Amino acid sequence: MSTRKESLTDKQQTKNGTSKYVLERCASINEYYDIAFKVMLLGDSAVGKTCVLVRFKDGAFLGGNFIATVGIDFRNKVVDVDNLKVKLQIWDTAGQERFRSVTHAYYRDAQALLLVYDTTNKPSFDNIRAWLTEIHEYAQKNVVIMLLGNKSDLAAERVVKTEDGEKLAKEYGVPFMETSAKTGVNVELAFHAIARELKHRATEQPNEPKFQIHDYIESQKQKAGCCVLI
Numbered sequence: 001m002s003t004r005k006e007s008l009t010d011k012q013q014t015k016n017g018t019s020k021y022v023l024e025r026c027a028s029i030n031e032y033y034d035i036a037f038k039v040m041l042l043g044d045s046a047v048g049k050t051c052v053l054v055r056f057k058d059g060a061f062l063g064g065n066f067i068a069t070v071g072i073d074f075r076n077k078v079v080d081v082d083n084l085k086v087k088l089q090i091w092d093t094a095g096q097e098r099f100r101s102v103t104h105a106y107y108r109d110a111q112a113l114l115l116v117y118d119t120t121n122k123p124s125f126d127n128i129r130a131w132l133t134e135i136h137e138y139a140q141k142n143v144v145i146m147l148l149g150n151k152s153d154l155a156a157e158r159v160v161k162t163e164d165g166e167k168l169a170k171e172y173g174v175p176f177m178e179t180s181a182k183t184g185v186n187v188e189l190a191f192h193a194i195a196r197e198l199k200h201r202a203t204e205q206p207n208e209p210k211f212q213i214h215d216y217i218e219s220q221k222q223k224a225g226c227c228v229l230i
């Protein structure tokens with residue numbers, strides 16, 4: 001535990017000059033919840049996994065110089081789903097190849113995987129198929145997978161079309177959305193949709209209609225006009 005705290009402190013101190021995140025984690029250890037799930041963020045290095053997590057957890061954007069994650073780390077966040085407190089323990093993995101053997105060990109425990117590419121980086125999108133192969137090899141069979149195209153705020157630098165992300169997600173039967181850790185677009189929605197899906201799976205009664213994650217995402221987007229800010 002102390003090692004994990006230190007590594008997180010180091011990362012945040014380098015970026016922000018503050019140790020705020022360590023204090024928040026200690027406080028969140030005792031936060032009340034009804035049900036808990038493990039979620040993992042996966043994808044190539046620099047696609048924005050850490051920033052997506054920090055946006056969701058703290059509502060902030062980690063701009064500035066890119067510092068790659070070393071190994072693996074996690075943050076907790078409790079969200080409300082139909083009056084139930086759902087704790088998401090979210091594991092942020094290092095995208096760099098040299099850390100793969102470390103992260104493989106954590107796949108089995110994860111109930112949901114957020115697979116992230118960068119809409120301004122074509123190779124990160126092309127590698128999604130390889131990530132999905134890896135997921136099928138190491139993760140639980142019934143793991144919930146969601147595809148995220150991050151950095152949607154960088155319109156001028158975009159090289160992966162929204163339709164291409166949608167097409168790939170459809171091919172693999174997984175929900176998809178484009179996010180921006182910088183503006184917050186769709187970040188909250190992505191984690192809430194995952195929390196809802198996991199909660200429904202865990203508590204669902206035989207006569208109850210199945211939760212439809214695709215419909216939920218579409219209805220939330222329509223409610224917000226197009227994209228959902230935090």
Ligand SMILES: Nc1nc2c(ncn2[C@@H]2O[C@H](COP(=O)(O)OP(=O)(O)OP(=O)(O)O)[C@@H](O)[C@H]2O)c(=O)[nH]1
Nearest residue numbers: 045046047048049050051068069095151180181182
């Ligand atoms: N414009 C913009 N920049 C982003 C966004 N998300 C992340 N970035 C930037 O992209 C770089 C990489 O972000 P990280 O979150 O550290 O990437 P990562 O996927 O965690 O990388 P690894 O730790 O190596 O796996 C940083 O410079 C961020 O500031 C986004 O949505 N929009």
